[in-house]
Amino acid sequence: MNMDIMGxxxxxxxxxxxxxxxQIVQVKEKATLKGSKVTYDAxxxxxxxxxxxxxxxxxxxxxxxxxxxxxxxxEGLLTAQEIRAIREKYGITQGDLCALLGWxxxxxxxxxxxxxxxxxxxxxxxxxxxxxxxxxxxxSEYKKDxxxxxxxxxxxxxxxxxEADKDVYIRKAIEASYARFREKEQxxxxxxxxxxxxxxxxRYFASSxxxxxxxxxxxxxxxxxxxxxxxxxxxxxxxxxxxxxxxMGAVPVEHNAIIVLKNVPCEEVDMGEFNAxxxxxxxxxxxxxxxxxxxxxxxxxxxRFGKMTKNEIVSFMHEEKAYKETASGDVIPFIxxxxxxx
Numbered sequence: 001m002n003m004d005i006m007g008x009x010x011x012x013x014x015x016x017x018x019x020x021x022x023q024i025v026q027v028k029e030k031a032t033l034k035g036s037k038v039t040y041d042a043x044x045x046x047x048x049x050x051x052x053x054x055x056x057x058x059x060x061x062x063x064x065x066x067x068x069x070x071x072x073x074x075e076g077l078l079t080a081q082e083i084r085a086i087r088e089k090y091g092i093t094q095g096d097l098c099a100l101l102g103w104x105x106x107x108x109x110x111x112x113x114x115x116x117x118x119x120x121x122x123x124x125x126x127x128x129x130x131x132x133x134x135x136x137x138x139x140s141e142y143k144k145d146x147x148x149x150x151x152x153x154x155x156x157x158x159x160x161x162x163e164a165d166k167d168v169y170i171r172k173a174i175e176a177s178y179a180r181f182r183e184k185e186q187x188x189x190x191x192x193x194x195x196x197x198x199x200x201x202x203r204y205f206a207s208s209x210x211x212x213x214x215x216x217x218x219x220x221x222x223x224x225x226x227x228x229x230x231x232x233x234x235x236x237x238x239x240x241x242x243x244x245x246x247x248m249g250a251v252p253v254e255h256n257a258i259i260v261l262k263n264v265p266c267e268e269v270d271m272g273e274f275n276a277x278x279x280x281x282x283x284x285x286x287x288x289x290x291x292x293x294x295x296x297x298x299x300x301x302x303x304r305f306g307k308m309t310k311n312e313i314v315s316f317m318h319e320e321k322a323y324k325e326t327a328s329g330d331v332i333p334f335i336x337x338x339x340x341x342x
Contacts, residue, residue: 003027003046015047015054022047029063033071034116040070061114068116077122080112086129087112091157092150099145100138132161133169167262171195174254181242181253186333189227189237196289198239199263201226204290204298206265206281210306216259216277217248218305221313224250224332225301225342228322230294232337238294245326249317253331304342316341 003025012019022045029042042063044053055063065080072079078086087097087108094108101107101124111117117125128135135158143151162169178193205211205222214222227237241258243250252258259266265281287295305313317323322336 003044006043013045013047013049015050015052018049020049025053027053029067031067033067036071036074038067038071038074040066042066065114068114072116077117077119078125083108083117083125084112086125089157089161090128090132090135091153096146096150096154100142132158132165136162170257170261174257177254178240178242181331186335187242187331188240189231189334190235191227191237191240193240194289195258195261197294198223198241198258199261200287200289201239201298202259202264202279203281203285204287204295205302206279207285208302208306210302212307213309214279215310216255216279218308218310218313219259219279220251220255221249221317222301222305223252224317225305225340226298228334228337228340229301229342230297231334232340233297234293237334238290238297243332245323245328245330245332247328249314249323250332300342 003023004027005023006026007024008021009024010019010021013022025044025046026041027044028039030037030039032038040063043059043066044055045059046053069079069081071077087094090097092100094112095105098105098107103121107121111121128138136155139151139154139158146154174195175193178188181188182192201223202219205219206214211222223239223241224243227239227241227243230236230238241252243252258264259277259279265279267278267280269276269278290298305316308316320336320341321339322332325336326332
């Protein structure tokens, strides 16, 4: 039998009924749980005099837990440790989490010790783990069922997690708005939306010393020209953004959300009567999602428009056939890219 020695202790051995050094060993075991065959690591005492394995009550309980944890892993369920970690990251007790979920008072206690959760409960726990916004909703809805101290503590923990995941929620919101454009080549430039490329394009423009006074209006025009020129040259845009025709020219759908994506170097500037958004990248210039031919297109756009003022590039954009032929508020088809002035 293959055994891994995990330790040794001197104790009275129940095999030979003598006091001597007994090995604590780990052995691969196979068992069937809930109809599934499971292999797990079991702990035993080993008496080398009798050449026998045996367990005490502590090991029996531990082996039962090890079997169930192996079953959970095999079935793709959260382990007891993972359930405990989810609960602890929100700073909530076992009982209070049960209260929020409307479960029996000892349900989480059992899941963190000896009972395997069903798949429905497992799905709910995973959602809590992945969605602090939903946890905040639960806190608000069931505030009366927990103490004020628990509420305030959990609110603090969940708010921090929600803030840390803000970029995930922003991306989901943007992607949801773009779902209706997925199969519309003339509107998305024959390119699936890539927010990673969007961020890199903004950073690329913001890093260039050849781009002066890069504020939001100017940035939006540079992005449209980059995608349109890419479509003209390669038959596909760079970012997959969809652009609307607005009074100041082309503007991406969800432009306000795009500029607050993580790693977009945007600074809000107080201009007195209004706030402006300035883009400037300092530090290490790395653009992992841009290909060399895409950078070449961006460089052409920078060379042509980088030194233009906002008003100059807006005026130039207004002379594009794409702008003239698209009604205000409508999406600009990429078919007009062949008529670009650059």
